[in-house]
Amino acid sequence: DADVTQTPRNRITKTGKRIMLECSQTKGHDRMYWYRQDPGLGLRLIYYSFDVKDINKGEISDGYSVSRQAQAKFSLSLESAIPNQTALYFCATSDSDSYGYTFGSGTRLTVV
């Protein structure tokens, strides 16, 4: 099993719908992140969490919310999806001693 699992892998949804992207990890890391990736813009941080009671906004949090249900689970919600939220979404984890992040395999979201 993958260290960081994202579901769903692909999703097409309609404008105005609520959608949740889920992330779970088996690495035992405290820190979890949500990024989105768009062509020409690279990876941009949406939200991050350093532990279960800690939630922080990233550079592009508008239109998104998150929930850290447990150390291993961090979900991203789009309350009312809009077409410019069409992107590739990545969840990542790290611990305070690690030099890098471990990424999930991504969720490709299309809002029509």
Added chain:
Amino acid sequence: RKEVEQDPGPFNVPEGATVAFNCTYSNSASQSFFWYRQDCRKEPKLLMSVYSSGNEDGRFTAQLNRASQYISLLIRDSKLSDSATYLCVVKIGADKLIFGTGTRLQVFP
């Protein structure tokens, strides 16, 4: 100005060539530096950290120049399997990574 800037490429090189990528960062408080590799439609994966003294991992050499706020990655003896996008990444603060937009490398036979 972007916090991390890279030449998007693509760099098209033949097998066996040596290729170098450069990256500049704007925040002088940046603490740690990395190169990630991302294959098409896949997740980024850590390639190597970049240390002030420079470091090497097989065919890959990374260099950091703090004074010029400049990072480089050198790939020697390019393989077809090196074809990917290479992301320059900078760590700022407690634990936030800022990603460049990536440089695409295509190695041809």
